[in-house]
Amino acid sequence: MSNDIEYKMVKPDASLSEFVESFWMLTNHSENAREIIVLPDGRVDIIFAYSATEPFGASLVGLESQPSKIMFSPGSIMFAVSLKLLAIEYILDIDIPHLLNHGQHLLSGFWEITREDLNNFDDFCKKVSTKLSALRKENVDPRKQKLFELMYTSKGSLTVKEMSDQVHWSSRQINRYFSQLFGLSLKAYCNILRFRASFQHIKEGKLFPEQNFTDQAHFIKEIKKFSGVLPKELSKNKDDRFIQFSTLTKK
Template identity: 60%
Template structure:
């Protein structure tokens, strides 16, 4: 994959949405060739709006990924997306997304009132979603236990133990795990491990192959990186052919 063949831009949502939306982003393959890429687990839930010469415009809901997935990024494909934090899920999808662990589903036509023409201008796309989602989430009443839990999760990048999260959120670990499995399809600990893996990517890109976060030791660190990426930290840092897409885009705006 040639670095200049991929266009990428990311935008933070309005401040009123930061409990629910991590970012808006656009990704385009400008080349005439398809790219074989690897998508790494990052703990996000994505709503993607995409179109290409071979597929009509459509929207997809992408569940949490627990392992690396090889994907073909077709030539001249454009994706506009909203990356959601987990608190958004209950309010957008009553039944949760447990069935979508490591998978996706196509959303109904007209979802969020986004049309193909909205994929022509990223600024307008972000403004439209900021307005619509502000209305969706403005009346939301937080469960204080969930609010505390998710704040701790994201602030610590998954480094806190399940017991510490349970104690500080005043919510039993059994109840938390029941909630996570019911709505998201995995345990709290499994989700923490994904967040911790994601937080390690910048240090690996800098060539630091030792644990800087809450890993027991270097062998534990290496095992976790291999578990989620399929390769060692050193191999990941080399990123041959820019195949690990999130790794390639680190630091790019």
């Protein structure tokens, strides 16, 4: 990644790991805007940000099923929390189907985070963690807990029927739940998780399926569907424009 772009990420405490994937920060230290392409990754983000030209504000970014292009303004600072889907119902307590491939501004003072809280990333993570713990509901539906555990641990490789059988919840009911709360089907969400699981392989130049893609042609089709480019171009990541690839390290 360019020296002008700074990125940090930390994982949540174990007590929040069921609801939170990570906390992250992204800063553009240069005097020039950078074009960035954000790829679908199965996360819901709450972002607090400001730049040299934009005032401080907060936004909620829903799930994405297609790549999106943004201009990362000079002097931009973003601090964010990436949520797993269970948090939508049991922490945020909102439905987000209207936010598929969209975001919305949040009210001023959301979670009592201010511009000054973006001065120190560690302190930001602690403050948001405390807020999330306070908002978290008890008595999570065990079927949903098991369903999301299967999805994330399998990286989207299990079929809807396999998960339905294991959680004892009908496929029809699961898909209704997903459509009403998140704006897409369970299968569509698992396809996004599978796409994301291929990032590391593609970053390392392994341009063949290592997840449960049917064959090479299916792999190429799915990568292009979610990224807009072929696996080879994604691997090259010209100008570090695919931000999720820029922040990966080769193993």
